[in-house]
Amino acid sequence: MDISLIHTGKEHCSPGHICSIPRDEFIIHFVLDGAGFYSAGGQTWSLTPGQMFIIYPNEPITYGADETHPWTYAWIGFRGIRAHALARECGFSKNQLVLPSPDQKLILKYIDKMLSHKQLSKANDLRRQAYLILLLAELAEHHEKLAAQNRKPLKYAYSTSVYVELAIEYIQETYHQGIGISDIAGNIGISRAYLNSAFQKELGMSAQNFLINYKMHKAANLLVSTSKSVKEVSNSVGYEDQLVFSKAFKKKFGMSLKNYKTHKEMMDKYNEKQTDDPV
Template sequence: MSNVKYTDGATFRCLENLKEASLDISLIHTGREYCLPGHICSRSREEFIIHFVLKGTGFYSADGQTWSLSPGQMFLIYPDEPVTYGADETDPWTYAWIGFKGIRAGSLAAQCGFSRKNRVLPAPSSELITEYIDHLLEHRQLSQANDLRRQAYLLLFFAELTDFHEKQSGQNKKSHEYSTSVYVELAIEYITSMYQNGIGISDIASNIGISRAYLNSAFQKELNMSAQSFLIDYRMHKAASLLLGTDMSVKEIARCIGYTDQLVFSKAFKKKFGVSPKNYKTHQEMLEHFHEKQP
């Protein structure tokens, strides 16, 4: 392999000829280029390459097809395959790219949505793309630490591309890895450890990786109640325990169970127990006294 080369010019910035740092997946080259009008590339390469169109327009030809490309699109070049791509004559493109190889290279490209029939796809925002490309270029010095950093950023980049593809295709709305009972169990674990912090249903759903709607349907299926009802009930029972077992004020107890507004807490408590927090302790003592006198 040729010596590693770094170029930093006004229209072309590139890190290339990197060694394969891992059998799984390795960065071989990466960069950004502002192309001149009509600039053409026509050759095959040994590695996979994903190009991201940042500005301007151009074309890509492979396997007998040609695509016109514009900002917000990306295209994949497969190894050992003749391709041609080039900048428009009047509105030449600026693009970024990553070249990579390894035994996981093909599967990672597929996770991003690419296939031989889908070589051109929507791309994430240009800001996200340039952020990751810049991270890779900034750690260009050859060292074991930078080898690891480039590997880490490359994997994070693929994670972003995969996540973007799943959101675009709606896969994250259609499939859930676990049963509803597992999601409910995870949600309850989160509630019991975080209820004091003012969490809401969106926080719970986000923490376990599902939508609010799916979280609520899981609670309805498993417990015959909404996630919101469970959260409120849990907080109210914690508040009742504190009212009976401590000398804390109503305001302090409201804050302890995640309420910043004492009035909102008091209304919820009265709705649950039929008596205000202020009178709850006296009410419970009266009930106990009554039951003690029963024959």
């Protein structure tokens, strides 16, 4: 799924309670009362109400409650194709793990809604997912408001060619994971707008067009050099939706997946014949 709730809850921790178990999902904690600390990425933060922190999947972390005034927090754990991008839209990144949180009442409103529909059913699955998305939307809106209040001209340390090179390396390594432009920009530490302007300057195309072109050429190669099905090829280049993949492929090459494969096979046979029967 694009995004799915794994777990949610609220807890008043005992004094000195510590957790240091890496998780395989994203988790956002909201500090509601008391105090505690969070250590990740070589940094440690002392946290109090009005702050939130994110745990990235499979990252070494430690967080714990204060000895004299242990914290109470709420949390949401989620994963999915869009999880990384949504975390970024909420303001988080590997370099920004702690942020001010929205009003507690707003957070608890949606978490309580999720908890009130905990019985297993298809309908409740959808309700929990809907409330998760609404909560993430509130976090994204909160981040946008804070960013607008504190916006300053961005200055980057390196030339556009360096950022384009780093972006291409990241695309080559992760194109099959369903990444988007926000993921690429976040990974190299620049804004989406600057990433696109860098690609336009260096390559004469947007970062989005480069990403799509790269995926389509990888897909075309798999289509004619392997026996993978269309679904397998689609998944191999980061598309969960085969219809979206097929439309993107046809737009790029001007023909359907089936016609492309047939055309390539015919051209290969023609070239072989020309080699075998020189004039």
